[in-house]
Amino acid sequence: xxxxxxxxxxxxxxxxxxxxxxxxxxxxxxxxxxxxxxxxxxxxxxxxxxxxxxxxxxxxxxxxxxxxxxxxxxxxxxxxxxxxxxxxxxxxxxxxxxxxxxxxxxxxxxxxxxxxxxxxxxxxxxxxxxxxxxxxxxxxxxxxxxxxxxxxxxxxxxxxxxxxxxxxxxxxxxxxxxxxxxxxxxxxxxxxxxxxxxxxxxxxxxxxxxxxxxxxxxxxxxxxxxxxxxxxxxxxxxxxxxxxxxxxxxxxxxxxxxxxxxxxxxxxxxxxxxxxx
Amino acid sequence: xxxxxxxxxxxxxxxxxxxxxxxxxxxxxxxxxxxxxxxxxxxxxxxxxxxxxxxxxxxxxxxxxxxxxxxxxxxxxxxxxxxxxxxxxxxxxxxxxxxxxxxxxxxxxxxxxxxxxxxxxxxxxxxxxxxxxxxxxxxxxxxxxxxxxxxxxxxxxxxxxxxxxxxxxxxxxxxxxxxxxxxxxxxxxxxxxxxxxxxxxxxxxxxxxxxxxxxxxxxxxxxxxxxxxxxxxxxxxxxxxxxxxxxxxxxxxxxxxxxxxxxxxxxxxxxxxxxxxx
Amino acid sequence: xxxxxxxxxxxxxxxxxxxxxxxxxxxxxxxxxxxxxxxxxxxxxxxxxxxxxxxxxxxxxxxxxxxxxxxxxxxxxxxxxxxxxxxxxxxxxxxxxxxxxxxxxxxxxxxxxxxxxxxxxxxxxxxxxxxxxxxxxxxxxxxxxxxxxxxxxxxxxxxxxxxxxxxxxxxxxxxxxxxxxxxxxxxxxxxxxxxxxxxxxxxxxxxxxxxxxxxxxxxxxxxxxxxxxxxxxxxxxxxxxxxxxxxxxxxxxxxxxxxxxxxxxxxxxxxxx
Numbered sequence: 001x002x003x004x005x006x007x008x009x010x011x012x013x014x015x016x017x018x019x020x021x022x023x024x025x026x027x028x029x030x031x032x033x034x035x036x037x038x039x040x041x042x043x044x045x046x047x048x049x050x051x052x053x054x055x056x057x058x059x060x061x062x063x064x065x066x067x068x069x070x071x072x073x074x075x076x077x078x079x080x081x082x083x084x085x086x087x088x089x090x091x092x093x094x095x096x097x098x099x100x101x102x103x104x105x106x107x108x109x110x111x112x113x114x115x116x117x118x119x120x121x122x123x124x125x126x127x128x129x130x131x132x133x134x135x136x137x138x139x140x141x142x143x144x145x146x147x148x149x150x151x152x153x154x155x156x157x158x159x160x161x162x163x164x165x166x167x168x169x170x171x172x173x174x175x176x177x178x179x180x181x182x183x184x185x186x187x188x189x190x191x192x193x194x195x196x197x198x199x200x201x202x203x204x205x206x207x208x209x210x211x212x213x214x215x216x217x218x219x220x221x222x223x224x225x226x227x228x229x230x231x232x233x234x235x236x237x238x239x240x241x242x243x244x245x246x247x248x249x250x251x252x253x254x255x256x257x258x259x260x261x262x263x264x265x266x267x268x269x270x271x272x273x274x275x276x277x
Numbered sequence: 278x279x280x281x282x283x284x285x286x287x288x289x290x291x292x293x294x295x296x297x298x299x300x301x302x303x304x305x306x307x308x309x310x311x312x313x314x315x316x317x318x319x320x321x322x323x324x325x326x327x328x329x330x331x332x333x334x335x336x337x338x339x340x341x342x343x344x345x346x347x348x349x350x351x352x353x354x355x356x357x358x359x360x361x362x363x364x365x366x367x368x369x370x371x372x373x374x375x376x377x378x379x380x381x382x383x384x385x386x387x388x389x390x391x392x393x394x395x396x397x398x399x400x401x402x403x404x405x406x407x408x409x410x411x412x413x414x415x416x417x418x419x420x421x422x423x424x425x426x427x428x429x430x431x432x433x434x435x436x437x438x439x440x441x442x443x444x445x446x447x448x449x450x451x452x453x454x455x456x457x458x459x460x461x462x463x464x465x466x467x468x469x470x471x472x473x474x475x476x477x478x479x480x481x482x483x484x485x486x487x488x489x490x491x492x493x494x495x496x497x498x499x500x501x502x503x504x505x506x507x508x509x510x511x512x513x514x515x516x517x518x519x520x521x522x523x524x525x526x527x528x529x530x531x532x533x534x535x536x537x538x539x540x541x542x543x544x545x546x547x548x549x550x551x552x553x554x555x
Numbered sequence: 556x557x558x559x560x561x562x563x564x565x566x567x568x569x570x571x572x573x574x575x576x577x578x579x580x581x582x583x584x585x586x587x588x589x590x591x592x593x594x595x596x597x598x599x600x601x602x603x604x605x606x607x608x609x610x611x612x613x614x615x616x617x618x619x620x621x622x623x624x625x626x627x628x629x630x631x632x633x634x635x636x637x638x639x640x641x642x643x644x645x646x647x648x649x650x651x652x653x654x655x656x657x658x659x660x661x662x663x664x665x666x667x668x669x670x671x672x673x674x675x676x677x678x679x680x681x682x683x684x685x686x687x688x689x690x691x692x693x694x695x696x697x698x699x700x701x702x703x704x705x706x707x708x709x710x711x712x713x714x715x716x717x718x719x720x721x722x723x724x725x726x727x728x729x730x731x732x733x734x735x736x737x738x739x740x741x742x743x744x745x746x747x748x749x750x751x752x753x754x755x756x757x758x759x760x761x762x763x764x765x766x767x768x769x770x771x772x773x774x775x776x777x778x779x780x781x782x783x784x785x786x787x788x789x790x791x792x793x794x795x796x797x798x799x800x801x802x803x804x805x806x807x808x809x810x811x812x813x814x815x816x817x818x819x820x821x822x823x824x825x826x827x828x
Binding site: 123 | 290292293296
């Protein structure tokens, strides 16, 4: 899917009206089938960029064009159909804790399933071999029938990525896919994503904190800082000086571990369970 | 990646057999339940039954709003609230000592290891007494008391006092034991008396929760006292029973509306108070 | 010179302060309690006198020995099964109906259009405001004497209670999985089935089972207005002053309530394993 951002600004949905926008005056063109990595220190607006591209956030200024059309000008039904064509993987894997991995992975195919097929799949998973293949690429095939909350954090993250393999999408938007993975697994996961995207001609936009992995696997690197574009270059033209300037005052992120994923919001307080007994 | 050790694909969902079993068992269980409760919903739609229902429901509109009747309803509403309040007061008189007796946070013998046998069994006994008090439905107490003291609000007040005394006693005990026990135990260790440890240690911690629960129970008591009226304990319930027996739909409608409004009002007040208590 | 031991700003506050809302609250509560006792003409003399104690003692003595003849015990057993079935079926129906009503009554994400939310909440509040006994008395007219009226009465009241609890549980469910599916363009009903429901189902089942504990107590006494089960037996025999038989029925009630409490606790523990 082809992407075209023109001078887009957007504010975080929960931010106060007077706060600075998370993304300011961003312009970006991505051809269909391209693969790019977005890097930058925390707070640079990487997640906001992905949400803009996923039509989950309305730009306050500027225009977002997907396949040449403005999604926010479309009637609701067409917008839903468009959403079915893109896949957003949030940083915290969006998996219901007590659901089984097979159902969670197959849920990636929901936009392409009819209502009756999706209901049937709840009772008996409709395409176990496909789920098995998708998980196999991330080395999780043996966890096919496990419950999500019995997996470790890294395994859950890989299940979230495996959903992408089944989604009927032309655009993959992956937010921090490697934050809970060790170096071997990180390499494996990135390779699975990149190969999978290339084989099907899917446009891939991933935000990464591991700059070395980004430089090694992605042909194009976009640097964001404080909501604005710092640079947009092929990977071999990104010099260490540029990186140092991008991560100025955030050197620990350049050198070391990525920041831990935001802790999931504290479980909402249980409703006041008062019965007259 | 893992082509070398691709595990055999389990083509069957392993949880399927278990699910089918449980669902079949549930459906099989449904039949005897329906038979035991003589559950025949089609009876509701038989022409004779429909006619009677239609006539009764039809008589609901318009609800009765004659001045004299409204005055009666107002009096009975106040009586319902009064029975609930008096019952709750007596319940407190019963519950407070019993909950203190059953609360192991005030145990002196437990300060140095296991509780001694005597105090332990005393506390167990009190707990069982509270459980028995709250297990007997208040309607049953009301039936018994109506035989002893006659029709009227006394039976209702006593029924509420006993049942809610058991409920409050048990929950007070749980609330007192669920907080931080260290301040209280320190006081006891330093030689203060049990009542002092209660007043200076347990109460400041738990007062808000105790009061909040009590206010909530008062709201439940209002509902209960309306129900107790059906067995002769006075209040709105008794009037509703009378009107229903005479198939006077208009009066029933008015009283139902007043009751729903009363419950909603009590709910509001109780919610506001509980929020104010933090 | 006579003066307070402490400077004025160090004196403790007066006992009743006209500006302190807690003081007014306490005063209101005391007034309510006093008014309640005064306006009801409670027969204290009749209850607290020695005469009354003696007649109470005599009354209690009539409960023993309880009637344990096989024929009557069989009758009580049938009544127990009827009561248990009433409560189980009524609670189960209410669980299903409550979930069906909780969907229109909840707002699952901030911008969802929920036109039916306010009326459905009103309906649920009305259903739960009316106690089970009142519903049973009303339904007797349509359904006739017998346990069906009791089952329906329990189902109606419990639908209101569970519907409200379910709606709150749905609204408080963690939003992550549902947001991801919605971003993917999946429709509302499927987002509910694949993301929200799997998260809250154990909680919903737990509420339903907890409600069963309450309903068994309610079912036991619904018979007093004619809705079958142990309550009908109880009011019949108490009306005829068969105190021995009444004692048996009361014992059966207590055992039944204890049994359901244990069953409900065990099942709830097994579900949240």
